[in-house]
Amino acid sequence: MDLVLRGGTIVTCDREDRVVEGDLRVSCGRIAAVGGVAPKAPARVVDVSGCVVLPGFVQAHVHLCQTLFRGMADDLPLLEWLRTRIWPLEAAHDARSLRASADLGIAELLAGGTTTVLDMGTVLHHHAVFEALHDSGIRAVSGKAMMDAGDGVPVALREDTARSLADSDALCDRWHGAAGGRLRYAYSPRFILSCTEALVRGSVARAAARGATLHTHAAEHRGERDAVRAVYGRDDVDVLRAWGFRGPGAVIAHGVQLTPRQRRTLGRDGTRVTHCPSANLKLGSGIARVPALRRAGVVVGLGADGAACNNNLDALFEMRLATLLARRFGDTGALPARDVLRMATIDGARALGLDGEVGSLEVGKRADVTVLDLRGVHTAPWGDAASRVVYAAQSRDVRHVLVDGEMVLRDGALVRIDAARAVALAGEQAVAVRRRAAL
Numbered sequence: 001m002d003l004v005l006r007g008g009t010i011v012t013c014d015r016e017d018r019v020v021e022g023d024l025r026v027s028c029g030r031i032a033a034v035g036g037v038a039p040k041a042p043a044r045v046v047d048v049s050g051c052v053v054l055p056g057f058v059q060a061h062v063h064l065c066q067t068l069f070r071g072m073a074d075d076l077p078l079l080e081w082l083r084t085r086i087w088p089l090e091a092a093h094d095a096r097s098l099r100a101s102a103d104l105g106i107a108e109l110l111a112g113g114t115t116t117v118l119d120m121g122t123v124l125h126h127h128a129v130f131e132a133l134h135d136s137g138i139r140a141v142s143g144k145a146m147m148d149a150g151d152g153v154p155v156a157l158r159e160d161t162a163r164s165l166a167d168s169d170a171l172c173d174r175w176h177g178a179a180g181g182r183l184r185y186a187y188s189p190r191f192i193l194s195c196t197e198a199l200v201r202g203s204v205a206r207a208a209a210r211g212a213t214l215h216t217h218a219a220e221h222r223g224e225r226d227a228v229r230a231v232y233g234r235d236d237v238d239v240l241r242a243w244g245f246r247g248p249g250a251v252i253a254h255g256v257q258l259t260p261r262q263r264r265t266l267g268r269d270g271t272r273v274t275h276c277p278s279a280n281l282k283l284g285s286g287i288a289r290v291p292a293l294r295r296a297g298v299v300v301g302l303g304a305d306g307a308a309c310n311n312n313l314d315a316l317f318e319m320r321l322a323t324l325l326a327r328r329f330g331d332t333g334a335l336p337a338r339d340v341l342r343m344a345t346i347d348g349a350r351a352l353g354l355d356g357e358v359g360s361l362e363v364g365k366r367a368d369v370t371v372l373d374l375r376g377v378h379t380a381p382w383g384d385a386a387s388r389v390v391y392a393a394q395s396r397d398v399r400h401v402l403v404d405g406e407m408v409l410r411d412g413a414l415v416r417i418d419a420a421r422a423v424a425l426a427g428e429q430a431v432a433v434r435r436r437a438a439l
Helices: 064-069 078-091 095-111 126-136 161-175 197-210 222-232 236-242 260-269 277-282 290-295 315-325 337-343 346-351 385-392 419-437
Strands: 002-011 019-027 030-034 043-047 051-055 057-062 114-120 139-143 183-189 213-218 250-254 272-275 300-302 369-373 398-403 406-410
Touching: 002 369, 002 385, 051 057, 051 385, 057 095, 057 250, 057 272, 057 300, 057 315, 057 346, 064 078, 064 095, 064 114, 064 126, 064 419, 078 222, 078 419, 095 114, 095 126, 095 398, 095 406, 095 419, 114 183, 114 213, 114 346, 114 398, 126 139, 126 161, 126 183, 139 161, 139 213, 161 183, 161 197, 183 197, 197 213, 213 236, 222 236, 236 260, 260 290, 272 346, 277 315, 290 300, 300 315, 300 337, 300 346, 315 337, 315 385, 337 346, 337 385
Parallel strands: 002 043, 002 051, 057 114, 114 139, 139 183, 183 213, 213 250, 250 272, 272 300
Antiparallel strands: 002 019, 019 030, 051 369, 369 398, 398 406
């Protein structure tokens, strides 16, 4: 039976940025009508009056494997954070703890209106993350982290190059296109200091052959930049580009340290960048020059990164922070609300190559939808819809979430995930992982 979201303010995020009043009709998992009054054909009707109806949020860089580590790795710079906390904790994961970590992270994402993620896992047991993604109903592009080099990398995470590529191929064969296309694969060499040229080039070739995404970290922190220059004599984005990591199928997380020349090169190549404002501030990485990236023609998405360095996965918080940080030099129009909302929806979808299917509310697209109730004391009384969403709304305002037309959050309650159980299991497994890591 069709579903009708009745009587809301529909922020389409389409090419014209239309905002219309009326109904959104969903049929067979896709959007059948936008605006006006849906005909009284058989349908399940959900009253969304007083609400804003939006495309589901797209987070183009997260680490579901790190949700258990929330509060375990704070107040450290990037490389020390990785070597003394994150890598030992990831090395201590088993399949059960990784599933608990993913379940908790996905629950938080869906409850906050995020319907699509680009996720980088850890080296081992990534099948457990895919199983959680499959069962939850969220849309995801995900891949195991790939690491065959690097100072301070635990033995459990350091891979043989051929084995890393073979394990990634096996995951891609199993999950790329699974769940009716809701799940896709990303070859994910972690960052240049933990990957050889052979691993990166092998990932590039396989992603191209299989239609998969490429995903890495680059130009994140000054300390990382200096370490890369000491090894290669130039910056990571330049080395990665020489190794073939570029183009519309490639997504770089962070981009804080990019030079003007590098921004122009990324724009010409079509390489995508994900802005992670909270994580960049918390790790002392700095502030990415998002307006300059966009002027250079770079498609920029938005992401929370991981719960170990954020420490939440709240898309609405990242939107507000992104637009405020863009004004640090006094230009109040540097990244207006409409633009940052597009970063969290259609531009994020474009970064992942999914904009033909999701990211805007248009007839024929998959019905990935987030409904925000804006009748609270902190969002009332009225005003521009995009401004209210970006500057005032909070994750607690999310009322309903649909993925492929299925309600995965109804009246603020998760449908497929038992939230209380996810929290309890995550607590148990966090203790076990920390004990195994001896931290």
